Amino acid sequence: MTERVEGxxxxxxxxxxxxxxxxxxxxxVEESGGREARITVLTAATEYPLQVGTEYYSLFLQLGAKExxxxxxxxxxxxxxxxxxxxxxxxxxxxxxxxxxxxxxGLLGGTLLGRKLQLLYENGIIIAGTSAGxxxxxxxMIVGGEAGTAKKNTLSMxxxxxxxRSVVVDxxxxxxGRIGRLLSAISQNPYVLGVGIDEDTAILVQSDASFxxxxxxxxxxxxxxxxxTTNVSETTPGQSLVLSPIVMHVLSEGYGFDLxxxxxxx
Amino acid sequence: MTERVEGxxxxxxxxxxxxxxxxxxxxxVEESGGREARITVLTAATEYPLQVGTEYYSLFLQLGAKExxxxxxxxxxxxxxxxxxxxxxxxxxxxxxxxxxxxxxGLLGGTLLGRKLQLLYENGIIIAGTSAGxxxxxxxMIVGGEAGTAKKNTLSMxxxxxxxRSVVVDxxxxxxGRIGRLLSAISQNPYVLGVGIDEDTAILVQSDASFxxxxxxxxxxxxxxxxxTTNVSETTPGQSLVLSPIVMHVLSEGYGFDLxxxxxxx
Numbered sequence: 001m002t003e004r005v006e007g008x009x010x011x012x013x014x015x016x017x018x019x020x021x022x023x024x025x026x027x028x029v030e031e032s033g034g035r036e037a038r039i040t041v042l043t044a045a046t047e048y049p050l051q052v053g054t055e056y057y058s059l060f061l062q063l064g065a066k067e068x069x070x071x072x073x074x075x076x077x078x079x080x081x082x083x084x085x086x087x088x089x090x091x092x093x094x095x096x097x098x099x100x101x102x103x104x105x106g107l108l109g110g111t112l113l114g115r116k117l118q119l120l121y122e123n124g125i126i127i128a129g130t131s132a133g134x135x136x137x138x139x140x141m142i143v144g145g146e147a148g149t150a151k152k153n154t155l156s157m158x159x160x161x162x163x164x165r166s167v168v169v170d171x172x173x174x175x176x177g178r179i180g181r182l183l184s185a186i187s188q189n190p191y192v193l194g195v196g197i198d199e200d201t202a203i204l205v206q207s208d209a210s211f212x213x214x215x216x217x218x219x220x221x222x223x224x225x226x227x228x229t230t231n232v233s234e235t236t237p238g239q240s241l242v243l244s245p246i247v248m249h250v251l252s253e254g255y256g257f258d259l260x261x262x263x264x265x266x
Numbered sequence: 267m268t269e270r271v272e273g274x275x276x277x278x279x280x281x282x283x284x285x286x287x288x289x290x291x292x293x294x295v296e297e298s299g300g301r302e303a304r305i306t307v308l309t310a311a312t313e314y315p316l317q318v319g320t321e322y323y324s325l326f327l328q329l330g331a332k333e334x335x336x337x338x339x340x341x342x343x344x345x346x347x348x349x350x351x352x353x354x355x356x357x358x359x360x361x362x363x364x365x366x367x368x369x370x371x372g373l374l375g376g377t378l379l380g381r382k383l384q385l386l387y388e389n390g391i392i393i394a395g396t397s398a399g400x401x402x403x404x405x406x407m408i409v410g411g412e413a414g415t416a417k418k419n420t421l422s423m424x425x426x427x428x429x430x431r432s433v434v435v436d437x438x439x440x441x442x443g444r445i446g447r448l449l450s451a452i453s454q455n456p457y458v459l460g461v462g463i464d465e466d467t468a469i470l471v472q473s474d475a476s477f478x479x480x481x482x483x484x485x486x487x488x489x490x491x492x493x494x495t496t497n498v499s500e501t502t503p504g505q506s507l508v509l510s511p512i513v514m515h516v517l518s519e520g521y522g523f524d525l526x527x528x529x530x531x532x
Contacts (some may be wrong), residue, residue, distance in 0.1 A: 144339055149440040149464050174415040177443030179486075184514055198415050209380040217415040217505045218446075222514070229521070229530050233434075240467075240484045240518035244530035248488070248514045250416055250449055252506035255495070264495050264510035 007124045009163055009205040013171040013197030014131035016062040020060055024202045024215050028030050029063040031126045031204070032093025037065040043072045044061045044107045044134040045099025047188075052097045060095075079111035089116065093126045097148030102143055105160060114161075119263075121163055124207075134171045134197060137164045142185055150180035150187075150233055150241035151200065155183060164205060167259065170196045173220060182222060187232045187243045190224035193259065197246055201252075210265065212256035221249040267274075275429055275471040279437040279463030280364055282395035282481065284325055290468045290481050295329040297392045297470070298359025303331040306354040309338045309396040310345075310363025310373045318363045320477045326361075344379035355382065359392045362399025368409055369404045371426060380427075387429055390473075400437045400463060405431045406449055415452075416446035416507035418498055423451060431473060433459045433525065439486060440464045446507075448488060453509045455496045456490035459525065476531065478522035487515040489528050 008031060015265075016024045029037050041056045043049035053070035059224045060068045071088060073079045088094070094117060096104060108114040121127050121202075126135075135141045138160045145155030164171030170182045173196035182194040197203060205211040213219045231242040249264045251257060256265050274297060282290045282452075295303050309315035326334045338355060339345045344501045354360070360383060362370060374380040387393050393403075401407045404426045411421030423434075431525035434446045439462035448460040463469060464483030473476040479485050490512045497508040515530045517523060522531050 059491075146445070174443070174446050177440065178414070179445050180440050216506065218367035218508075229532075231520075232519070240519050241483065241516050242521050242530075243483075244517060244521075246514040246516065248512040249510035250507050250508060250509050250512065252497070254497075255508050255510075261524075264508075266495075 006207045007062070007121045008126040008207065009137055010126060010128035010165070011132060011134045011137050011169055011197060011205065012128065012130035012202040013173055013199050015172070015199035016202065017200050018055070021196060022059065022063060024200070025059055026063050027204065027214055028093060028095065028126070028128045029060055029065050032065065033177060035064055037093055038067040038091050039065050039093045041068065041095045041097065043070060043097050044194055045104045046097050047099065056095060056097060063100060073107055073113065076107055076111055076240055079108050079113040085116035089120070091120065091125065093128065093155060096127070096129035096136065098131030098133055099137040101132040104132065105158065127163060131171050131197065134169050136160045137163055138162070138167045138169050139225065140168060140192070142168060142170055142181065145181035145184065147150055147177040147190060148180055150183040152184065152239045152241050152243055153188070153237040155181050155184050165171065166191065166195045167209050170194070172199055174217065176199045179220065183224070183243060183246070186222060187225045187230060187241055190227050194222040196216070196220040196222070209259040211251050211259065213251050214240040215253060217252065219251045221251070221257055223247040251266045270271060272473045273390045274392040274473065274506035275403055276392060276394035277400045277403050277430070277435055277463060277467055277471065278396035278468040279400060279439055279465050279483070281395055281438070282468065283466050284321070288325065288329060289327055290466070292329050292448040293480055294361065294394045294446065295326055295331050295472065298331065301330055301332060302335040303359055304357050305331050305359045305361060306357040306365065307336045307361045309336060309363050311367065311370045312363050312391060313365065315340070316492070322361060322363060337478065338374055340381065342373055342377055345374050345379040349442045351382035355386070357386065357391065359394065362395035362402065362460055364397030364399055365406055367398040367401040368399065368424060371424065383532040390464050395416055397437050399493065400435050402426045404428070404435050405432045406434060406458070408434060408436055408447065411447035411450065413443040414446055418505045418507055419454070421447050421450050432457065433461055436460070436462045438465055440483065442474065445486065447489070449509060449512070450507060451486065452488060452490045453496060456493050460488040461479055462488070464488040475525040476522060477525065479517050479519050481519060483518070487517070489513040
């Protein structure tokens with residue numbers, strides 16, 4: 001069995017700098033080809049596609065992209081319309097805005113547009129997403145759950161786009177106090193790694209499943225595959241979680257992580 | 267060298283239930299001797315000693331204590347006044363209210379009252395503290411620091427009462443999103459264990475340095491003694507933290523932890 005070629009993912013924890021250095025968005029343009037970059041902004045997540053789309057459109061042009069287009073779909077019919085895949089098949093970078101992650105998967109999952117995205121990724125382009133657009137990257141995504149104490153089985157999860165395997169991503173991570181809900185998520189299947197990405201911070205995932213951190217805050221990786229003690233299989237939902245021991249990694253710019261070996265790296 | 271006998275500590279993450287089952291406060295009364303309990307409430311931490319003292323006074327009597335007294339000191343002269351140690355030498359339980367941890371250590375540290383407390387603890391009584399009264403238990407305590415992303419060397423620490431060794435306690439833990447600041451604290455000396463206690467949750471520390479969890483939420487233990495990668499010794503303060511790998515334990519009622527072996531237990 002040969003592993004198929006895959007592209008890169010730039011997964012952003014939301015609220016990335018758009019006014020000053022724009023380090024993360026600039027990196028996205030560079031990884032998309034710099035002055036040769038042809039970027040498609042997908043606004044499916046947001047209920048304000050015009051406003052959000054226009055902002056990224058201007059930003060990516062300012063940051064040096066050759067072409068930028070905003071592609072909005074507000075229902076599945078549009079995402080399935082004949083020829084839609086041609087509208088972005090020349091793209092070298094795809095960018096998912098924030099909003100509601102269920103809008104992305106609900107509108108695109110299983111459509112022509114969704115399948116073309118997967119194909120482009122497998123052929124090696126970069127796909128980026130911020131906030132809700134970050135959550136959708138994984139096989140299973142968090143769609144809702146309270147901040148605060150880790151409780152058993154109180155968070156909502158749903159199938160994501162599946163571009164990043166065996167990982168659950170959470171965003172706005174430290175800013176919204178979400179470690180409890182990320183731990184709840186991975187406790188349900190400790191094989192899955194939890195990756196919590198702070199605001200104005202991103203991971204750039206390479207095709208070898210290693211990532212580097214970009215931006216001003218931290219990325220937290222939680223690995224419960226080592227855990228021997230848990231109360232998850234007991235029957236009371238809403239009970240406070242027990243999960244021990246967990247391995248955690250706190251990383252910031254200049255550092256990275258190997259998702260296969262589950263170790264941090266420079 | 268023989269280890270000296272020591273008492274128990276009940277370290278409460280703040281906002282413990284005072285209206286319904288009062289599980290944590292009830293346990294404190296039981297550990298203090300139940301119907302034979304003679305409790306001293308120390309209100310040094312708070313600027314509202316009358317109000318806070320009266321509330322705990324009533325509660326502990328309702329919960330079955332034999333005697334309760336409230337002892338307030340508002341300056342070091344009072345904490346050093348002749349005979350003050352006699353006022354509570356019959357106590358079987360001492361309770362520190364919340365407020366400001368620096369008031370506790372600033373008012374009591376090195377005084378007659380402070381030394382008598384230490385002696386009573388070494389002779390085996392139980393000392394409890396909630397919120398600020400929890401933070402003061404350790405050798406070094408956190409006195410200030412923002413919630414959110416773990417940053418290097420931006421939090422304020424000060425010497426605590428030193429009843430619990432090689433540990434840093436943080437309180438209102440999940441409710442105020444404090445994992446970042448607890449990690450910052452332990453990154454400065456990874457020998458020290460971080461113990462984050464949620465609201466309405468407590469650890470009961472036995473003289474063998476093991477603890478059990480009581481209450482409705484969780485206790486998070488972070489152990490960075492295993493870490494091999496960090497940026498703490500680099501020179502830029504305020505930079506986002508790197509610390510990897512860390513071992514973490516999330517525990518709730520019915521579970522406990524051995525602070526010497528650094529493993530969770532039932």
